[in-house]
Amino acid sequence: MSAVPGPDALSAPRPPFTAVAIAASCVGFVLVGALQALYGPVMPTLQREYGISPAVAGLSLSAQFAAAALGVLVYRLLNGRLGHRTLLGASYVLMALGASAFALAPVWPVALAGAFVIGLGFGGVVYGLNHLFTVGFGRRGSAMLNLLNGHFGVGAVAGPALVGWLGAKNYPGIFIGVAVVCVVVLLTLGGVTAQERETVLEVTSRRDVRVAPVIAAFIGVYVLHVAIETGVGGWEPTHLESVGYSAATATTATSAYWSAMTVGRFIVVPLSLRFSAPAILTACCAGMAGSLLLATLPMAAPYAYVGVGLAIAPIFPTCLPWLNRAVPGVAAAGAYVMAASMLGGVTFPPLLGVVIDGLDVTALPLTLFALALACMLLGTGLRRNAPDPDAEPRSARPAAPPEMQT
Known part of the structure; x- marks a missing residue:
């Protein structure tokens, strides 16, 4: 019996990352997880250092979240023109620059601007990697996305733990460390093999929704x-x-x-x-x-x-x-x-x-x-x-012929 090409043959002709780039992507999600979780433990230090109220200190996280949403939309807007590799690189650079500015800021407005720049890069990395993992791994997409986002949680747990170990007063060194790792991850982007012009999803479903x-x-x-x-x-x-x-x-x-x-x-x-x-x-x-x-x-x-x-x-x-x-x-x-x-x-x-x-x-x-x-x-x-066209049980047994499927 000849094999009939399934949706995966159309949606994932080749993996979007090399093995090294997959590992680096997981490191990237550790970084964004840590950046989201670092602000809380250092809030009291920020208040003392800059002479600000708790509400004003909390603007750092709000600025990052708002900028992240903007970063997602900007990434999507520029994607067809610049491609994933360039935009992911720019996103890591923004995170590195923002983290450095936040760490070294002499006054609070500069630190707040640094948090905003972090957020722009944060949104780009989160959207870009989630998007590539979504469209690039076929039926393994959900598994790979859970693996990727699990590392976000690793960073969210490790960031505050690092603050507790080194002391909140040393938070500038932690943010500089994040910036350095962002630069290191940049060196792995040659392993991002997927390019934009993703038309495959348009042929994977004929349903009218x-x-x-x-x-x-x-x-x-x-x-x-x-x-x-x-x-x-x-x-x-x-x-x-x-x-x-x-x-x-x-x-x-x-x-x-x-x-x-x-x-x-x-x-x-x-x-x-x-x-x-x-x-x-x-x-x-x-x-x-x-x-x-x-x-x-x-x-x-x-x-x-x-x-x-x-x-x-x-x-x-x-x-x-x-x-x-x-x-x-x-x-x-x-x-x-x-x-x-x-x-x-x-x-x-x-x-x-x-x-x-x-x-x-x-x-x-x-x-x-x-x-x-x-x-x-x-x-x-x-x-x-909107039933999932890929919703049949994911067992290892061979698929039934089309006329036998329910």
Whole structure:
């Protein structure tokens, strides 16, 4: 029996990276994970050094998030003209320059500008690598994206740990170190083999879907899961202390939550080779909702938040390939979704704070539970209205002939 070319033969004629470039991409995601997590531990030092208030110091993270969303859109806009290799290189250079400026800034406005420049490069690296991993690895796309984004979590855990080990007063050296590693990663970009002119996705699906509602639903899933992610990360310590746990226990539990997000992505790597993206999203939404409901019980709350971390971890990297297959004619869909999720990370924490002020911090799990249910409803709608054409079980057995498939 002659083999019939499948979608992978069209969508991934060759890997987008050499083995060295794949490893360097994982290092790049360790860097962006660390850059996102470094601001929190050094906030008190920034306040003392520059004589600023906590709210003003917090603008550093907001500037990075906002610039990252802009960086995603700029990367997408210039991609057809400059190509991935050039834009990834420029993004790493921006991160290196921004990190150096933040470390050496004599006054706060210069440090804030450095954070903004970091964000531009941050957005480019996050979008560029996620996009290449999405379109370049065929059925392995979800697995490779979870592997890549798992290293983001490694950086998010390692960055604060490095601050704790070296001391917050030495944060300039840490940011300079990040800049140096960015320059080293630049040397591996020759291993980025994929070039722009990606027309393959347009021939992988013949289905007629209403594009705008589908993209809007994916944006909703991403914004809601980021809202839950940042809501737990920002408010879990306060909630646990309000129900009787010590500050030390609450801090440890929050670290366990972030660690669970990292572990969850590595765990799902082999699972994503066997189960479809819609099935994984459904399981993740159910896991988030169930864990948040369990978190209403004080005795179970610290462990329930770990469950939230495990459940939420695979959503971002698993749904990107599904989005690309669901709207194959809209190459910028991933950019829209990523930019929206980054802006959600800026806007939702203060909105959640308003809700908690109006109710009580003990209402945190139920508030986030409602968001998880909304995310589940959107996922169910996507599964029905934009079914994944690659959604058959990912087992090793041979595929049935077309006339026998259901």
